[in-house]
Amino acid sequence: MAILLVATVSQRRAVAACCDRATREGVSPGMTLAHALALLPSHGIHIEDHDPARDHASLVRLAMWAHRFSPVAAPDPPDGLLIDITGCERAFKGEGRLLRRALADAQWLGFTARGAIAPTFGSAWALARFADRIETQRGVIIDAPRARDALAPLPLAALRISRETADTLCELGAETIGQVMGLPRSSLPARFGAELLHRLDQALGEAMERIEPVRPVPPPSVERIFEGATTRPDAIEACVCQLIDELAALLATRESGARALTLELGRVDSVPVEICIALSRPCRDARHLWALLRPPLERANLGYGIERVTLTATRIGRVRHAQVERWRDGGASSVPAARAEAAALVDLLSNRLGPDRVTRIEARTTHIPERVTRHRPAMHGDDTERAKPAGEDITHRPFCHPSMLFDRPEPAEALAIVPDSPPSRLRWRGRELAITAGQGPERIEPEWWLARDGNGTRGSGVSGAARDYYRVRDESGVWLWVYREVETTRWFVHGMWA
Amino acid sequence: MPEQPPGKRVAHPWEAAKADDASRAFLGEECPRPRARSHGPGYAELAVTSNYTFLSGASHPEELVAEAATLGHRAIAITDDLTLGGIVRAHVAAKERGIQLLVGTSLRFTDPEAAGMRMLVYPTDRTAYGRLCRLLTLGKRRAPKGACHLTIHDLVEYAEGMLAVIVLPEEIGSEAMSVIAGLRDHFGNDxxxxxxxxxxxxxxxxxxxxxxxxxxxxxxPMVAVNDVVYxxxxxxxLLDVLTCxxxxxxxxxxxxxxxxxxxxxxKPADEMTRLFAAYPRAIERTLAIADRCSGFSLDQLRYEYPEEVVPAGSTPMGHLVTLTWAGAQERYPGGVPPKVRAQIEHEFRLIDELRFASYFLTVHDIVVFARSRGILCQGRGAAANSAVCYVLGVTSVDPDRTNVLFERFISKERNEPPDIDIDFEHERREEVIQYLYAKYGRERAALTAEIISYRGRSAVRDVGKALGLSLDTVDRLAKDMDWWGGGDIDGESLRHHGLNPxxxxxxWLARLVGEIVGFPRHRSQHVGGFVISRGALSEIVPIENAAMDDRTVVEWDKDDLDAMGLLKVDVLGLGMLTCIRKAFELVDRHHGHSLSLATVPAEDPAVYDMLCKADTIGVFQIESRAQMSMLPRLRPRCFYDLVIEVAIVRPGPIQGKMVHPYLRRRAGEEPVTYPSADVQAVLGRTLGVPLFQEQAMSLAIVAAGFTPGEADQLRRAMAAWKRKGDLIYRFGEKIITGMTARGYPQEFAERCFEQIKGFSSYGFPESHAASFALLVYVSSWLKRHRPAAFAAALLNSQPMGFYAPAQIIRDAREHGVEVRPVDANASRWDCTLEPMLDPASPAIRLGMRLVSGMSEADANAIVEAIRIHGPTRDVAALHRASGVRAVSLRRLALADAFSSMxxxxxxxxxxxxxxxxxxxPLFDGATRDVDVRANADIAPQSVGMSAPDQATTDRGHAxxxxxxxxxxxxxxxxxxxxxxxxxLSLRRHPLSFAREGLDAKRVRRASDLADASLTPAGSHITVAGLVLVRQRPSTASGIVFITLEDETGVANLIVRPNIxxxxxxxxxHGTTLVASGKVERQGLVVHLLVTRLATLANPLAPVRTRSRDFH
Known part of the structure; x- marks a missing residue:
């Protein structure tokens, strides 16, 4: 299985990254997808859209992970880490051990890793990428006196210079860093800009280079430790309420809200009790959070007592600034407020009944009555599917449909005298109905592309055959929605107006 | 790689219908009568959207008309959205089916109060039709391409003589009501x-x-419609997919x-009557409207030729006669030969009878203009190769040298204008186009439309997307589909892409692709077809803006125009004419020898000797692989052989299996026999084997008793053969019975018919071949006698032809021409000739146009600076004096153009x-300082550029x-x-660097192939080289031809589909290949039938990538 990540560059689909297997077949990043596909065997290709943001996020996570080797670690997009290990080698009993450990750990995480330790970031960068493949996989270490010699045979790309500059130098016949070092320094800026000299100096340690290390950001968390264990629910509840207020204040400083909370009750006698709740939208409303936490807290087994309470927002999300209402005008609540209340209800129900049991009805645009709605878990938010194209042409709206649609159309017998007109009598659910008024027909044909057979338009498929719908009223004044299958002329009742 | 195949096009009903109708009549059949009309009053459908409302209607106009006729409707209207694009096809189909067609269109308005409302309008007479065309033109000319902006006010202004039907929007508000009331007041309820x-x-x-x-x-009054979309x-x-x-x-x-x-x-009339049972008047109203429109039909469009080509006081014919005889005096200073005189008079009779004099004058006018500007041009087509056109200078092919059937293009049966295409130098065609616009005005001249239709590949792509297949699957399917084979998808290729058939x-994909192929998708402009009229063209057909600025396009394509009998002149661009003109100029300047197409010495045996050796790189038309392998077998010795050479390597003759019989007869391996003297007169020129369309027609006339008009129908049937298979067979019977009745053997008749069938739509008319053959001869003559000028002209006309500059230069050097590299001190933008000791063989100095990324303006600035200051030895001084961008000098440096310094x-x-x-803008402040200082240093020193001595001091500085x-x-x-x-390189061939390694692997040199003792037929050998050309001709059933080049020559590979x-x-994708295979020899022609292919690490691995492939 060859894996390709694909990006769309000026309307052409191009390979952004590919796996080793694809590389062996001659695929390389930057190639158009069509070209790459022509090179690969036609089956067993997995193609996915390249998501640079996700790449970067995981590189940042990897930099966090690298804190185990040094507190100063930075992501180096697109595919590297820069770690300042000055002084840290002692904890690992030497640079060699540190490097081998780091490479082995990265390997274990599933990455193909190559690494180098050198006096400057620039030279380490160059060596890790351009020195011998096997050696760098084991780890290369160069000390200051040897750095110059080690860099000399490397290709120009190892200097971190722009592609254009590298190409120009190549055209001139310079292929290695050593050859560029041999050129007169003063002649370089006018010809290649300041960049080349700067990068050269950085690699050789003649210019400073700073990295911006990532710092771990712990999730917002607040804690209380009691002087002695307590089993008094009111004390614990009061404490949790306070913690919620504190957490809310903390979240406010970060302009965010909680999407998931964990309340940890440290029991004296056993493992802590964990209470987790999830929210459908980021929230830092103390009352709402308390309303969600309270029921599980009441059920919690406090054992021989609680000595510590920790409240952590394990997942947070951004909350946009909203105008705060100082005075409620009692009457019409605004739309955002109503939406917030609906979200609060969803949270409440989902946390009590289980996330899958609370669903939201989603509207779909289709002519087939039974496919007009579908249920989706409410916690997933209400990204209602909308008909993508909007505009002049959405004129084919269905005619008035009933307020109650039966799950299954119910067979009925009908008497219709004139074609294309409503039935005059109907036998349904064991009753004879005299029809006094009617409207129709509305002819709805199946969605042919879902049909199982690939040739008939009017053949029976998953959505059945063409139907003629009528809106009819019986003598008691009830409006029914009945239809006749055009081909079989069988009648069904499909809904009613309540 | 494969040529772009013609898209599968639905036959214009015109082509088929003409052949159909007349032929049915003459084959003694009755024309089909419409089915018995239904009882009751009948019905006419007035709201019909065809697929010329692009992506909105799901049926061709012909299908709609045919269905209405079958249903027995009284009439049918075609009312496409703001266009009359499909109306000609509908008109032709309606005439064929004997049903009344209402010409109409559906208007939408930009007024906000008329939102969602449509108006169907139908002209009732010719002037109302003219107004409708003008109205649409007005809306289209003021909107961007493809759109049409009209207001109700516009309609009211142009509405005289039109009937209108309002199609109401979903919601009828009070504004719509007032609009309707306003329209009622204007139109009246009538x-x-x-x-x-x-x-x-x-x-x-x-x-x-x-x-x-x-x-x-x-x-x-209310009128019933069904608002038909299919x-x-x-x-x-299909409609759902089109909507998507x-x-x-x-x-x-x-x-x-x-x-x-x-x-x-x-729907049938009965069904419509049932649906509108409560409103019988609404059904009757359809018939009333149809009746009132019956006074107008597209047949009333009288086309008139422009008149300004005729001087006041004389008739077109009189003027043509005067011009013709004057021209004849020039062409034949020694007196017009009697044969030509007779021919001219014969042509005059036809031209006069059919009133085509103005057409010839129009063409003549364009040619005169081109000649006045020194633009080389050449007419093409049988009418162009008439004696009249020869003496008028439209063509340079002496009618004496060919035997063209004038009737083929001007026949009495077809009341349509003759067909003359004029080729101009491709770089200067625009001048001619602008001349036409200037002379006739936008109101009267416009380009022909070209309807872009769905073909296999685009169909798969769009339908697949609508069906929700993944983009990549669709792309792969579309790419891999055998798209020149029409729209069929086979299960095998589907499985290949992991789809389950x-x-x-x-x-659905398979079915819908089949249906959508041939559907028009958008309207584009024809490359050079011009429509010109006497009155306003916009009263005949709506005109819209083209995508290109300053172009206007009519809504009809060339078949529509043919069907309507509108004058069309094809103004085409031809690269070889540019090349020949440039070569003539170089020859004139360096040899003092002024040449023209007509004065190049004719029938030079040295030229034919060269052609017999297939030494034709750069020569027009006969430089392809297939042509080159044909030349040594055909061995052309006279002009007419070239006409045959051009025509024979074509799909028609190849599929009709005429090539080998002809070659055998020519080589004397088969007796040349004719069943009768009549046939000999027709086929004598081609040794009894029909090679041209004209011969097929003549044969039908002399041997099977066809009239010229019938023969013309036969030609149309041949063109439509693939689409209407049965028709040609009925002609076949007629031919065979006609021949046998005249005493020809059955076997001969059948063979003739097979060969005629082989032409299908790919036959090459002799008249076109003759025009091309002249260019073949002229370019061959130049190559043989003025190789340096010819090669330089070819290089200066790039891109054109089969070969890249590297091959052209290599070929020139092999012919003893010295080629000098690009040099800043000596080169101009174009390649030039430099005198040598022997003035007869100058050297080529490559021009800066060959340097990649060089701009013509910068090149000229450098040339100018050198002209003023003389040659320089300093790059910086050149930079200052010429003022060109540094990046241009970098390009020149890369090209090693400073070696003379x-x-x-x-x-x-x-x-x-x-x-x-x-x-x-510089990289940062620091460098800018450095740079400014550097400039300040130099600037006062010299404003102008150094004479050589000053340059030396500058060099010292550097x-x-x-x-x-x-x-x-x-x-x-x-x-x-x-x-x-x-x-390209003048130093060494890249492959020579790899030769040592190749020798070790026993890889042969390409030159070894020429020597039968080194590489006997049937032996297995290996060659290596750069890929020059890859070709996959559609006639070769998937065989790919690859040409490799090494330092000794070229090797021709044949790669069968399985390989x-x-x-x-x-x-x-390989750029340098190693190929092994079996040697095949046929005279001088040597091929390698490949059994194994591999890439060779390119000895020229570009510097750029070398630095990239490191890790």
């Missing part, structure tokens, strides 16, 4: 109607009632964009890097820079740079 339809929407009864109420209220309900899936394509969404996303049912098709979605490439590249344009520490370029590096910068598949990656 010319206005309001449409009502029943589409099974659920509230049909109520809606009908409310429309009826409205009609009563505004006192406008001819039959089976087209519903229009909105670029998938079926699942489309929702309410789609119709709920399939009711909007043509039994999956219903795939079934004593600066090698590496040094030049280094020095040029330090030059900066003053305005150029020499102060320390010597380069970089390794010198190796020779292979220099060659690589040559290829990167100029696309191609096996080595697909290499065969398709």
């Amino acid at each position: 010319r206005l109607s309001i449409a009502a339809s029943r589409s099974y929407a659920g509230d049909d009864e109520e809606r009908l009632r409310s429309i009826a109420d409205l009609c009563g209220h505004v006192r406008v 001819h039959a309900p089976e087209r519903r899936p 394509i229009r909105h670029s969404c998938t079926l699942d996303q489309a929702g309410y964009l789609l119709l709920a049912n399939a009711e909007r098709h043509l 039994d999956d219903p979605t795939v079934g 004593g600066i090698d490439r590496q040094r030049a590249m280094w020095e040029v890097r330090a030059l900066h344009d003053e305005q150029m 020499d102060q820079a320390p010597p380069l520490a970089l390794p010198r370029f190796s020779e292979s590096r220099e060659v690589t740079h040559d290829y990167n910068a100029v696309g 191609y598949e096996k080595y697909r990656r290499v065969a398709r």
Whole structure:
């Protein structure tokens, strides 16, 4: 299985990254997808859209992970880490051990890793990428006196210079860093800009280079430790309420809200009790959070007592600034407020009944009555599917449909005298109905592309055959929605107006 | 690679119908009568959207008309949205089926109060039709391409003589009401109607009632329509897919964009009467409208030729006669030969009878203009190769040298204008086009439209997307499909892409692709077809803006124009004419020998000797692989042989199996026999084997007793053979019975018919071949006698032809021409000739146009600076004096164009890097300072550029820079740079660097192939080389031809499909190949039938990538 990540560059689909297997077949990043596909065997290709943001996020996570080797670690997009290990080698009993450990750990995480330790970031960068493949996989270490010699045979790309500059130098016949070092320094800026000299100096340690290390950001968390264990629910509840207020204040400083909370009750006698709740939208409303936490807290087994309470927002999300209402005008609540209340209800129900049991009805645009709605878990938010194209042409709206649609159309017998007109009598659910008024027909044909057979338009498929719908009223004044299958002329009742 | 195949086009009914009708009559059959009309009053459908409302209608106009005729409708209207694009096809089909067609269109307005409302309008007479065309032209000319902006006010202004039907929007507000009332006041209730339809929407009864109420209220009659979007309900899936394509969404996303049912098709009159049982007057109204429009038909469009080509006081014919005899005096200073005189008079009779004099005058006028500007041109087509055109100078092919059937292009039966295409130099065609616009004005001259239709590949792509297949699957399917084979998808290729052919979605894909192929998708402009009229063209056909600025296009394509008998002149561009003109100029300047197409010495045996050796690189038409392998077998010895050579390597003769019989007869391996003297007169020129379309027609006349008009129908039937298979066979019977009745053997008759059939649509008319053959001869003559001028002209006309500059130069050097490299001191933009000791054989100095990335303006600035200041030895001084951008000098440095200054490439590249344009934004402050200081240093020193002595001091200055520490370029590096910068190298062939390794692997040189003792037929050998050309002709059933080049010559590979598949990656993308296979010899022609392919590490691996492939 060859894996390709694909990006769309000026309307052409191009390979952004590919796996080793694809590389062996001659695929390389930057190639158009069509070209790459022509090179690969036609089956067993997995193609996915390249998501640079996700790449970067995981590189940042990897930099966090690298804190185990040094507190100063930075992501180096697109595919590297820069770690300042000055002084840290002692904890690992030497640079060699540190490097081998780091490479082995990265390997274990599933990455193909190559690494180098050198006096400057620039030279380490160059060596890790351009020195011998096997050696760098084991780890290369160069000390200051040897750095110059080690860099000399490397290709120009190892200097971190722009592609254009590298190409120009190549055209001139310079292929290695050593050859560029041999050129007169003063002649370089006018010809290649300041960049080349700067990068050269950085690699050789003649210019400073700073990295911006990532710092771990712990999730917002607040804690209380009691002087002695307590089993008094009111004390614990009061404490949790306070913690919620504190957490809310903390979240406010970060302009965010909680999407998931964990309340940890440290029991004296056993493992802590964990209470987790999830929210459908980021929230830092103390009352709402308390309303969600309270029921599980009441059920919690406090054992021989609680000595510590920790409240952590394990997942947070951004909350946009909203105008705060100082005075409620009692009457019409605004739309955002109503939406917030609906979200609060969803949270409440989902946390009590289980996330899958609370669903939201989603509207779909289709002519087939039974496919007009579908249920989706409410916690997933209400990204209602909308008909993508909007505009002049959405004129084919269905005619008035009933307020109650039966799950299954119910067979009925009908008497219709004139074609294309409503039935005059109907036998349904064991009753004879005299029809006094009617409207129709509305002819709805199946969605042919879902049909199982690939040739008939009017053949029976998953959505059945063409139907003629009528809106009819019986003598008691009830409006029914009945239809006749055009081909079989069988009648069904499909809904009613309540 | 494969030529772009003609898209599968639905035959214009015109082509088929003409052949059909007349031929049926003459074959003694009755024309089909419409089916018995239904009882009752009948019905006419007035609201019909065809597929010329692009992506909105799901049936061709012909299908709609045919279905209406079959249903027995009284009439049918075609009312496409703001266009009359499909109306000609509908008109022709309606005439064929004997049903009345209402010309109409559907208007929408930009007024906000008329939102959602449509107006169907139908002209009732010729002037009203003219107004409708003008109205549409008005709306289109003021909108961007493809749009049409009209207001109700516009309509009211142009509405005289039109009937109108309002199609109401979903919601009828008070604004719409007032619009309707306003229209009623203008049109009166007599010319206005309001449409009502029943589409099974659920509230049909109520809606009908409310429309009826409205009609009563505004006192406008109601008319029944079914608002048709396809001819039959089976087209519903196709319409849904078209809707999705229009909105670029998938079926699942489309929702309410789609119709709920399939009711909007043509319904029988009885059914319509039943649906409108409550409103019988609405049905009657359809017939009333149809009756009132019956006074107009497109047949009334009288086309008139422009008159300004005729001087006041004389008739077109009289003027043509005067011009012709005057021209004849020039062509034949010694007196007009009697044969030509007779021919001219014969042609005069036909031209006069058919009133085509103005047409010839129009063509003559264009040619005179071109000649006055020194633009080389040449007419093509049988009318162009008439004696009249020869003496008028439209063509240079002496009618004496060919035997063209004038009737083929001007026949009495076809009342349509003759066909003359004029080729101009491709670089100067625009001048001719602008001349036409200037002379006739936008009102009267416009380009022909070209309807871009769905073909296999685009169909798969769009339908696949609508069905929701993944983009990559669709792309791969579309790419891999055998798209020149029409729209069929086979199960094998589906499985190959991991799709299950039994999956219903795939079934739909196959079916819908089949249906959509041939559907028009958008309108584009024809390359050079011009329509010119006497009155306003916009009263004949709507005109719209083209995508290109300053172009206007009519709505009809060339078949439509043919069907309507409109004058069309094809103004085409031909690269070889540019090349020949440039060669003539060079010859004139360096040899003092002034030449023209007509004065190049004719029938030079040395030229034919060269052609017999297939030494034809660069020669027009006969430089392809197939042509080159034909030449040594055909061995052309006279002009007419060239005509045959051009025509014989064509799909028609190849498929008709005429090539080998002809070659055998020519080689004397088969007796040349004729069944009769009549046939000998027709086929004598081609040794009894029909090679041209004209011969097929003549044969039908002399041997099977056809009239010339019937023969012309035969030609149309041949053209339509693939699409209407049965017709040609009926002609076949007629031919065979006709021949046998005249005493020809059955076997001969059948063979003739087989050969005629072989022409299908790919036959080459002799008249075109003759025009081309002249260019073949002229370019061959130049190549043989003025090789340097010819090669330089070819290089200056690039891109054109089969070969890249590298091959042209290589070929020139092999013919003893000295080629000098690009040099800043000596080169101009174009390649030039430089005198040598022997003035008869000048050297070529390559021009800066070959340097990649060089601009013509900068090249000219350099040439100008050198002209003023003389040659220089300093790059910086050249930079200052010429004022060109530094980047251009860098390009020249890369191309090693400073060697005459004593600066090698590496040094030049280094020095040029330090030059900066003053305005150029620099990298940062520091460098700018350095640079400004550097400039300040130099600026006062010299404003102008150094004479050589001053340059030396400048050099001294430059020499102060320390010597380069970089390794010198190796020779292979220099060659690589040559290829990167100029696309060729005068040093060594890249493959020579790999030769040592190749020798070790026993790889042969290409030159070994010429020697039968080294590489006997049937032996297995291996060759290697750069890929020059890859070709996959559509006639070769998947065989790919690859030409490899090494330092000794070229090797021709034949790769069969199975081998191609096996080595697909290499065969398709490799730039340097090693090929093994069996040697095949046929006289001088040697091929390698490939059994194995591999790539060779390119000895020219570009410098750029070398630094990239490191890790």
